[in-house]
Amino acid sequence: MARGAARERARAAEVADLPAAVGRALETMPDAEALPGVWASQRTDPGLLLSGVVTPEIPWDEAMAALDVPALLLTGDRPGSARVGREGLATAARNPRITPVLIPGAGHQVRRSDPETFYRAVDPWLAEVLPVG
Structure with missing residues (x-):
């Protein structure tokens, strides 16, 4: 609270x-x-x-295991800011549909923290899962 x-x-x-x-x-x-x-x-x-309820009530590991669509999960590792972090990525990586990406030094707002690295991760992932033409 x-x-x-x-x-x-x-x-x-x-x-x-x-x-x-x-x-x-x-x-x-x-x-x-x-x-x-x-x-x-x-x-x-x-x-x-x-x-004070700002996250789903389902445990993280269950939510990640249940995801049945391709997903790109980006997180930083800035203490006090990154919401998922290394441990959350490790949990998510157990699901083959999730592509986990750690952006070192980034916080909660990964794109704002490091836009170049963000787009280097997002653009090829989108091209793979949503091919044009």
């Missing part, structure tokens, strides 16, 4: 000072994503944040 309460306090602070929220967003993400990102954060359900 504490984590959810902290997220709700951060959201409330953004609502209270939108110009500052936009300024912070512009410092950390591409301009084209800053305004939509702040807009989306303003529409987050405070009750959901306060609940």
